[in-house]
Amino acid sequence: xxxxxxxxxxxxxxxxxxxxxxxxxxxxxxxxxxxxxxxxxxxxxxxxxxxxxxxxxxxxxxxxxxxxxxxxxxxxxxxxxxxxxxxxxxxxxxxxxxxxxxxxxxxxxxxxxxxxxxxxxxxxxxxxxxxxxxxxxxxxxxxxxxxxxxxxxxxxxxxxxxxxxxxxxxxxxxxxxxxxxxxxxxxxxxxxxxxxxxxxxxxxxxxxxxxxxxxxxxxxxxxxxxxxxxxxxxxxxxxxxxxxxxxxxxxxxxxxxxxxxxxxxxxxxxxxxxxxxxxxxxxxxxxxxxxxxxxx
Numbered sequence: 350x351x352x353x354x355x356x357x358x359x360x361x362x363x364x365x366x367x368x369x370x371x372x373x374x375x376x377x378x379x380x381x382x383x384x385x386x387x388x389x390x391x392x393x394x395x396x397x398x399x400x401x402x403x404x405x406x407x408x409x410x411x412x413x414x415x416x417x418x419x420x421x422x423x424x425x426x427x428x429x430x431x432x433x434x435x436x437x438x439x440x441x442x443x444x445x446x447x448x449x450x451x452x453x454x455x456x457x458x459x460x461x462x463x464x465x466x467x468x469x470x471x472x473x474x475x476x477x478x479x480x481x482x483x484x485x486x487x488x489x490x491x492x493x494x495x496x497x498x499x500x501x502x503x504x505x506x507x508x509x510x511x512x513x514x515x516x517x518x519x520x521x522x523x524x525x526x527x528x529x530x531x532x533x534x535x536x537x538x539x540x541x542x543x544x545x546x547x548x549x550x551x552x553x554x555x556x557x558x559x560x561x562x563x564x565x566x567x568x569x570x571x572x573x574x575x576x577x578x579x580x581x582x583x584x585x586x587x588x589x590x591x592x593x594x595x596x597x598x599x600x601x602x603x604x605x606x607x608x609x610x611x612x613x614x615x616x617x618x619x620x621x622x623x624x625x626x627x628x629x630x631x632x633x634x635x636x637x638x639x640x641x642x643x644x645x
Contacts, residue, residue, distance in 0.1 A: 368520035369543040378403030380592035393419035395596040405590045407439035417459035439470040442640035445478035448485035467495035472507040480514035502633035523547040530627035547588035570608045580605045
């Protein structure tokens with residue numbers, strides 16, 4: 350198992366959570382959604398320099414080459430070793446019938462021999478191939494092309510079908526989670542199956558940053574609103590992958606281990622719950638975009 354070290358530039362250490370396959374994942378990572386070109390490259394380099402060791406990308410983001418180049422350059426200058434990094438990428442909706450080829454293409458773009466975590470991006474239940482796609486991913490894990498496998502945007506019905514088809518439980522379920530869309534029920538379902546919850550859009554696409562309820566808590570700790578929200582995720586036990594293109598914000602987003610939210614502050618944030626109205630991304634039950642597959 351690779352030794353992941355992550356001493357941030359504020360001398361804090363990112364906790365490691367143990368997945369159900371025995372491997373560890375850094376609880377705080379760096380997301381790259383909507384980052385492209387040199388902006389993506391520079392952001393990933395800044396994140397590695399700041400001490401992030403968990404980098405999240407996806408085939409559909411169109412930035413695997415830039416992510417891979419940033420990783421290789423950091424390795425080449427001795428800033429980090431490959432074994433110290435945890436790299437995630439994802440299977441897009443048009444590739445549920447050709448998982449091996451899709452992962453090989455991602456590895457080529459990333460310039461890597463393996464990824465640490467390979468995820469089904471969306472189950473696309475209408476197509477009905479998610480269970481066999483997941484089973485194929487387990488095979489690729491056994492071949493060493495990915496160290497762990499998991500899912501995104503999956504709900505109990507599809508989770509159970511994937512587990513039944515493969516005899517294997519996903520290590521991670523990466524879902525939309527943020528204050529206002531707490532996803533407590535799905536998080537509990539993940540936990541019941543031994544699956545870690547990972548939050549995408551943890552800052553609600555920036556929409557939570559101007560909420561005065563968060564600002565008062567931030568003022569009490571002398572930190573930013575983003576730091577408060579990321580800390581809320583951390584204390585709930587979720588893996589969290591905030592994204593920014595600004596080096597200073599990348600650094601401050603990781604500086605969340607020098608303070609702790611009180612139980613009252615945690616409850617106040619959790620109470621900001623809008624239910625389905627709080628969702629900002631697609632609904633996984635109906636999302637069908639980006640696939641040319643036909644239901645078989």
